[in-house]
Amino acid sequence: MVMNSSVTEFILFGSTEDIGKKKIVFVTLLFFYVGTFLGNFLIITTIKASQSLGSPMYFFLFHLSLSDTCFSTSTALRMIMDDLLKNTTISFNECIIQVFSFHFFGCLEIFILILMALEGYVVICKPLHYMTIMSHRVCGVLVAVTWVGSCVHSLAQIFLALSFPFCGPNVIDHYLCDLQSLLKLACTDTYVVNLLFVSNGGAIYTVSFVMLMLSYVIILHSLRNHSAEGRRKALSTCISHIIVAILFFGPCIFIYTCPATTSPMDKITAVFYTIGTPLFNSLIYTLRNAEVKNAMKMLWSKKLISDDKR
Numbered sequence: 001m002v003m004n005s006s007v008t009e010f011i012l013f014g015s016t017e018d019i020g021k022k023k024i025v026f027v028t029l030l031f032f033y034v035g036t037f038l039g040n041f042l043i044i045t046t047i048k049a050s051q052s053l054g055s056p057m058y059f060f061l062f063h064l065s066l067s068d069t070c071f072s073t074s075t076a077l078r079m080i081m082d083d084l085l086k087n088t089t090i091s092f093n094e095c096i097i098q099v100f101s102f103h104f105f106g107c108l109e110i111f112i113l114i115l116m117a118l119e120g121y122v123v124i125c126k127p128l129h130y131m132t133i134m135s136h137r138v139c140g141v142l143v144a145v146t147w148v149g150s151c152v153h154s155l156a157q158i159f160l161a162l163s164f165p166f167c168g169p170n171v172i173d174h175y176l177c178d179l180q181s182l183l184k185l186a187c188t189d190t191y192v193v194n195l196l197f198v199s200n201g202g203a204i205y206t207v208s209f210v211m212l213m214l215s216y217v218i219i220l221h222s223l224r225n226h227s228a229e230g231r232r233k234a235l236s237t238c239i240s241h242i243i244v245a246i247l248f249f250g251p252c253i254f255i256y257t258c259p260a261t262t263s264p265m266d267k268i269t270a271v272f273y274t275i276g277t278p279l280f281n282s283l284i285y286t287l288r289n290a291e292v293k294n295a296m297k298m299l300w301s302k303k304l305i306s307d308d309k310r
Contacts, residue, residue, distance in 0.1 A: 006165075006166070006167045007092055007167060007170050009089050009091045009092060009170065010090050010091075010092065010171070010177065010182075011089055011170055011171045011172065012088050012089070012090060012172050012174065012176065012177075013088075013173045013174065022083060025083065026083040026084070029076055029271070029275065030080055032076070032275045032276055032279050033072060033073075033076040035279045035282075036068065036069065036072045036076070036278045036279040036282065037069060037072070037073070039279060039282030039283060039286070040065040040069045040278065042286070042296065043062070043065040043282055043286065043292065044062060044065050044069075045299075046295050046296050046299060047061065047062045047295075048062070050295040050299060052291065052294075052295055053291065053292065053295050056139045057116065057119050057123075058291075058292075059136075059143075060112055060115050060119060060143070061285060063112050064112045064116070064281070065282065065285075067108045067109045068278035068281050069278070071105035071106060071108075071109060072274060072278045072279075074101035074102055074105060075098070075102060075176045075274045076274065076275045078090070078098065078176065094177075095177035095182065096162065096177075098177045099157075099158060099177050099178070099182065100154050100155070101154075102176070102177075102178075102274070103154040103157060104153075106252075107153045107204070108146055108150040109248065110204065110208050110248075111146035111149060112143075112146060113244065114208060114211065115143070117211075117212050117215040117216065117219075118215070120215070120216070120234075120237065120238060121215050122134055123234075124219045124222050124226075124234055125218065125219065125222050157179065157197065160193065161182065164186035164187075164188055164190060164193075165187045165188060166185055166187065168185065169185050170185060171185075174267060174270070175267055175270065178270070180194060180197065180198070183197070201252075202253070205249055205253050208249070209245065209249040212241075212242075212245045213245070216238050216241065219234070219238055220235070220238060223235065237289075240284050240289065243280075243284055244277075244280075244284055244285075247273070247281070248281075250273075251269045251270075251272050251273035252273055254269055
């Protein structure tokens, strides 16, 4: 995988060299990652095992939870292990793989959030055509397209990054292998390419966020024609989706609209949307969703009954 590079490994500077602060960071990361993994694993298991959660919304939620788990694992697990083993180095190939997985699952999450907004629009604004528009086959094709699209997006950035030589400094001023931080170490002028990366990423995040917010404005406006019970249920779902979108897109837009310098706030923001946001997503979709909570209770009850019979 190494191209035009005499650098075989990078040193991740992280946040601080203070031992006490590093322990706090380690405990915080571990707490968030374990919570994220368990929360999303519970959602994935519940949706797969429960027949009552077979609608397209929960099909998309399944893939969102899977994406959240992989997105968090691609960054958090490595950071936790590095803190535990006192290791601050990462090989060139591992760094490139981390950059790819970071962008792949991040882009996948954006696409799935858009699909969830589309599903919400169809169920509220086109209820009579819902089963035709959001059939199992259509949903499967849409999700497959999001996976392929995310892969193409990530590969394009990786191949462009690999075209630059790395032959000098190898210290990355970040917790993880971030593409912008990596390009700063290239032994050539990357100003134009870095500007393209920032513009491309910023455009994707901003346009996607605006599209999502507009779709939910249309959905909320259409709720006037529904019953009080229908409005209450749809409003609860929309609020959950809006909160998730804000938690994910807010930090991302902040990162891409800031100057091309790595500040402590950039690191905190990156940690928040790579580890914190997936945790909050799992909490929001369980605590604010009565159907998911009921399905979890039923599965737990069945497990207790089967254990008692043994």
